[in-house]
Amino acid sequence: MASKGDVGGVEIKSLNLVLILGSVREERNGERVARYVSECLAAKGHKVHILDPQEIKLPLLQAPIHFRKPEDIPPVLSETNRKISEADGVVLVSCEYNRTAPPAMTNFLAHFPPASFKYKPTAVVTYSAGILSGVVCAQQLITLMNELGSPVVPQAVCIPTVHETRTPNGKTNNDHIVGGVKTLIGNLEWYADALRSQRERFPRI
Numbered sequence: 001m002a003s004k005g006d007v008g009g010v011e012i013k014s015l016n017l018v019l020i021l022g023s024v025r026e027e028r029n030g031e032r033v034a035r036y037v038s039e040c041l042a043a044k045g046h047k048v049h050i051l052d053p054q055e056i057k058l059p060l061l062q063a064p065i066h067f068r069k070p071e072d073i074p075p076v077l078s079e080t081n082r083k084i085s086e087a088d089g090v091v092l093v094s095c096e097y098n099r100t101a102p103p104a105m106t107n108f109l110a111h112f113p114p115a116s117f118k119y120k121p122t123a124v125v126t127y128s129a130g131i132l133s134g135v136v137c138a139q140q141l142i143t144l145m146n147e148l149g150s151p152v153v154p155q156a157v158c159i160p161t162v163h164e165t166r167t168p169n170g171k172t173n174n175d176h177i178v179g180g181v182k183t184l185i186g187n188l189e190w191y192a193d194a195l196r197s198q199r200e201r202f203p204r205i
């Protein structure tokens with residue numbers, strides 16, 4: 001399906017994306033934020049695989065899959081790695097715990113080889129209960145994803161007082177979030193489409 005990008009209004013082929021959540025907490029706010037972002041992406045014709053550590057339940061890291069023998073890789077890990085490898089880009093929806101990226105997010109990402117993320121952009125969305133909006137975590141995720149070879153697109157969306165953005169229908173009408181997510185998706189589309197062309201041009205690097 002063709003999707004119309006926000007950058008320059010140029011048509012691009014729809015993107016195949018993975019969205020990773022950073023919280024497994026009971027009654028987490030992250031699920032609502034992730035749903036909103038994924039609905040905005042789907043509305044533009046993009047396919048979004050939600051990778052939820054609460055459902056996928058990866059153990060605390062003992063060996064990443066690239067350190068294991070192929071026969072020792074559990075199916076859930078190979079299936080998740082396949083989705084990441086086939087993706088055109090990554091969306092991280094994360095809280096901040098103790099002024100750092102939460103363990104569910106860092107543990108999840110550490111299971112997979114950098115090669116699965118390399119040359120694909122990441123869009124970051126953080127949130128928090130307070131006014132600081134997870135901005136410290138957002139900076140750390142830039143470093144983390146850079147280490148995995150995934151450039152983080154500009155204009156991360158950082159949402160303060162996330163519990164106050166709830167509306168009865170589950171959708172937000174907060175201008176900062178609506179406008180920020182729209183801009184972020186436009187940036188992700190631009191980079192993901194550009195890097196997809198480069199990966200096709202240089203398939204063996």
Ligand SMILES: Cc1cc2nc3c(=O)[nH]c(=O)nc-3n(C[C@H](O)[C@H](O)[C@H](O)COP(=O)(O)O)c2cc1C
Pocket residue numbers: 023024025027028029030031095096097098099100127128129130131132133134162
């Ligand atoms: C262990 C823990 C540490 C936290 N540390 C921070 C923090 O450093 N910065 C912040 O803005 N909020 C912090 N909070 C509050 C979170 O922003 C808030 O609980 C948020 O809703 C967590 O996301 P979740 O509901 O999706 O789990 C912390 C919460 C917990 C449980």
